[in-house]
Structures are given as structure tokens and as C-alpha cells.
Amino acid sequence: SRVRLLSFISSSPLDSPVAVIFGHACAMNWAGPAYNDVGMALADEFWRQGFAADLIPGSEIANGSLVVDDEGWIRYGPQRYAAVILYHPEFEKPSTAAFFNRAATGPTRLFRLGPWTQDFDARPFDVAALPNSMLVGSDVESLAADVVTALQRKNIAPQTAATAELRGFGHTSAAPPTSGFCRLIDGTLIQIAGTDSVAGDRIRS
8 A cells, every 4th residue: 555655746845835035145244234144033933833934045036046937926946935025135136126026016925024225245225126015024023923914815724833843053943743734836735643653643634
């Protein structure tokens, strides 16, 4: 029976409706306002509420990996995002603002956390270059609450909340528990139960 199930393995990735796009230059600048802060706390907040979140450097905009597709969605590979947060964009290139202006009329909801006063070449930058529709948050908790509300209004249901923790290299991050369910982009629902035995517990739903 287990061998037969191999035919049903999906290559589709986990459905992550949220993306946290962090300012790569800001996170790498040891003299900057948010050195080594890539938005992990914000991404973890979504995971803990049952919404998988991708963490992507802003440099992926410049290299063409993060795109605005023909229907106006912000997309990374096959994943279309219902909500995208621009996190600490200080020292980003003006092309980042142009990217979000292209997405402003699309279905992806836009948010920002953190100031933007200088561009990549340390020239003064007016954050008003970002779209007016981009909601600005004051802190991680309140912004996460606003994003979750936006997801709920889009009828995006949460998956199993990430109540476990991963520890290593001096950091802690949220992780899914050993029992629960998740969804893949292709619509596949995966339900697991392995809390008491790694060989698998009885699945109850």
C-alpha cells in the first residue's frame, strides 16, 4: 500500500499566501538601522497564526525572480501572493519602488514596515515614491494583525498553526507541529499525525 502511494507524491510547493520582502542592503549593512534583521519575527508571526509566509530578499526583484505577472499578482515561481510586506526598505534601489507601483493595481495587498530615506547609493529618497495604497505598519504585531485581517477578507483559511520551534545558529524560528494539515499550491491537502510515534499515529479529523 505504501509503495502504491508513491504515485500520488506531489512536486507542488507549500501554499504560502504571504511574502515578507526584506531590504537586502539594509539587513547587510552593519552600520544601518536594521542590521541582520531580515523580518524573521514578522514571518514567524504569520506561521504561528496558520499562514505560511515566504521570506525573500529585495534583491530578487532586481534579478527578475520576483515578478508582477500578467494579472497583476506579485509572484515568485508558481506562488502568487495575497499579501506582500516590504520590510525595512532603507537603501533599496528606486527600481524597488517602481516594482511595487506596477503591483499597486493588482490583487496582491501591499504593506510596509520600516523607513526609507536613502537609496542604494546613499542619496536621499522620498518614500512617497511607493504607492499610496500600500498600508504602513508601526510594529510587527499590529502589521501582522492587519495582514491576517486582509487574508480573512479574501477567504484564505489558515493551515495548522506553527506551534513548535526550530533552534540553531543563535536563532529561533516557528515550525509546524508533528500533527496537523497543510495545503499545496495545486490544491493538495496533506494531513499528518506523528506526535506519539514517528511511524505515524491514527489520523483523526
